[in-house]
Amino acid sequence: MFEAFYRSGKSLLNTSPLIIGTVLLVSMVSVLIPKSFYSVVFSGSVIFDSLLGSLVGSISAGNPVTSYIFGGEFLSQGVSLIAVTAFLVAWVTVGFVQLPAESAILGRKFAVLRNFLSFVFAIIVALVSVFILEVLGWV
Amino acid sequence: MGLRLREIPKSWYFLFFVLIAYAVLFFVDFSLFVLVFNFFLDILVKILPVFILVFILMGLTNYLISPRFLMRHLGGRGFKKWFFVVIGGILSTGPIYMWYPLLADLRKKGLRFGLIACFLYNRAIKIPLLPVAFLYFGWRYVLVLSFVMIFASVFQGILLDRIINGKGGVK
Numbered sequence: 001m002f003e004a005f006y007r008s009g010k011s012l013l014n015t016s017p018l019i020i021g022t023v024l025l026v027s028m029v030s031v032l033i034p035k036s037f038y039s040v041v042f043s044g045s046v047i048f049d050s051l052l053g054s055l056v057g058s059i060s061a062g063n064p065v066t067s068y069i070f071g072g073e074f075l076s077q078g079v080s081l082i083a084v085t086a087f088l089v090a091w092v093t094v095g096f097v098q099l100p101a102e103s104a105i106l107g108r109k110f111a112v113l114r115n116f117l118s119f120v121f122a123i124i125v126a127l128v129s130v131f132i133l134e135v136l137g138w139v
Numbered sequence: 140m141g142l143r144l145r146e147i148p149k150s151w152y153f154l155f156f157v158l159i160a161y162a163v164l165f166f167v168d169f170s171l172f173v174l175v176f177n178f179f180l181d182i183l184v185k186i187l188p189v190f191i192l193v194f195i196l197m198g199l200t201n202y203l204i205s206p207r208f209l210m211r212h213l214g215g216r217g218f219k220k221w222f223f224v225v226i227g228g229i230l231s232t233g234p235i236y237m238w239y240p241l242l243a244d245l246r247k248k249g250l251r252f253g254l255i256a257c258f259l260y261n262r263a264i265k266i267p268l269l270p271v272a273f274l275y276f277g278w279r280y281v282l283v284l285s286f287v288m289i290f291a292s293v294f295q296g297i298l299l300d301r302i303i304n305g306k307g308g309v310k
Contacts, residue, residue: 004202005194012194014150021154023186027179028160031171064263065271069182072275085284092263105239106246106255113299114256121260121291129280129287138279 015063022066026073033077042079046127053083054122057090058115067091081139085126093118189270196267200232221293224254228261228292238262253300260292 042049057067071084094115095102102111133139164172231238242255264285272281 001198001202005198007201008194008197011197012190017154018150020183021150021157023182024154024157024161024179027182028157028164028175031175031178064265064268068268068271068275069186075276089263089284089288093260101239105243109303110252110255110299113302114259114295117256117295117299118260121295125284125287125291128291129284132283132287133280136279136283138283 015065018063019065019069022069026069030073030077042083044080046080046082049080049083050086050123050126053079053086053126054090054094054119057087057122058094058119059096060091064092081133082126082130085129086122089125090119090122093122186271186274189274192270193267196270197232200230200267220254221257221296224257224296225261225289225292228258229264229266231258231262232267251296251300252303253296253298256299257292257296260295261289264288 042052060067060070067088071088074084074087075081096115099111099115102114130139161172161175164175238259242250242258246252246255269281276284
């Protein structure tokens, strides 16, 4: 049990520079970049915004917590929930950075296809999730 | 002997570069620096208590779930197989590349590509990190998103099997 918690503590400690760095970066970006910038990039179009969100999430990598921090701040800057959801899902399901390792061990066809499908599914998951949330009146 | 540059983890480089940007801002525009730093403190105060919970959940998951434990349960049949793959993906810990050799081994033993994809997709749902997700997006959003992602993972697995193995899907 001690070993398990020791490993968890070590893992958290190892990611702490990344998390603190991300919070610092997000704080700087949030203050320095005006809200109008986001409204220009994310046009409000459901398809374009979700595609853009998925694309940004796909090329990003790192701890999911980092994506939560970014996603949360995107939301507060006025970016649509669909775009943020596509971003969050793509961040954790599409792994361009791990693609070479995945290809080498599990096969190129599988790795490319899985990542491509994950990219497309990030958009579908975002659309379906936000639709359900709206139907339930939870947003 | 001092720490060699190559021994420093990459995450520290990232923090170092961000701190340089803060130092530049400090000298260029101090009032803006104060604004940015207060924003940083606000976020930090908000997320720090949650990380205590994350630590406890991570410890428990590490203690209870091991690759050997998962391997024992990934061999079910039909619906049961998908169920265990989903649960396995959610409960698996550590970096993704740590799981590639195990999955490759399971593939050799007959585990379908679709099930492997499903496992990898569900690694996106991390129980220890849920408190942080709740903090930013609320439990209702996280609940709906998690359920949709679980369904999507199974659907993606079936689709991937069909594309790789042809019409029947199963090989």
